[in-house]
């Protein structure tokens with residue numbers, strides 16, 4: 001029995017929901033390049049890769065708010081909507097031009113997805129990244145054939161850690177929550193899965209805002225994606 005299957009305690013594994021950034025793909029190099037180009041365009045200092053890495057996970061708007069909070073040395077709550085809208089529009093333009101230039105698929109991802117696909121397990125991507133960027137990334141890496149279902153950060157009015165995107169993905173897959181497992185890299189994935197009533201496995205190599213994901217107590221923690229299909 002694979003490690004992921006064992007999380008369901010006797011129930012059959014029929015569907016898996018995957019987070020995108022930090023779980024399937026290492027997208028920070030492209031996100032940081034787009035964010036830095038956007039900051040510089042508005043005459044702010046670039047933030048760099050390490051900071052950007054700690055800001056990813058709550059969607060593009062939150063990423064931009066965190067960058068402005070850093071650039072202006074003010075709390076996130078003091079960043080104006082107007083300035084956020086302005087930097088977000090510039091960021092969307094830059095990121096849209098280079099979503100897959102330096103982004104890589106994590107080791108073992110394609111093999112594991114192929115394995116589950118052959119087993120007839122349904123798969124969907126549930127990400128806080130806007131859907132219009134996420135679809136082309138899945139297609140670029142050939143993952144769209146494994147998971148044509150995607151719930152993006154702008155598909156619903158709410159995002160992870162709200163459980164609604166996970167429940168929508170289950171509905172679209174025609175899968176029961178009881179037979180579904182979430183796989184992610186951040187506390188948002190853990191909280192969303194718990195609220196949706198499904199077990200959650202986390203990869204240790206992802207982003208999680210600079211904190212160890214073990215702090216969030218996922219039901220399973222793996223260092224390599226292929227560990228999920230190991231027994």
Ligand SMILES: O=C(O)COP(=O)(O)O
Nearest residue numbers: 021057058059127128129
């Ligand atoms: O914050 C993002 O845009 C990325 O989010 P994800 O980790 O849910 O894919």
Ligand SMILES: [Mg+2]
Nearest residue numbers: 019021022185
């Ligand atoms: Mg993530």
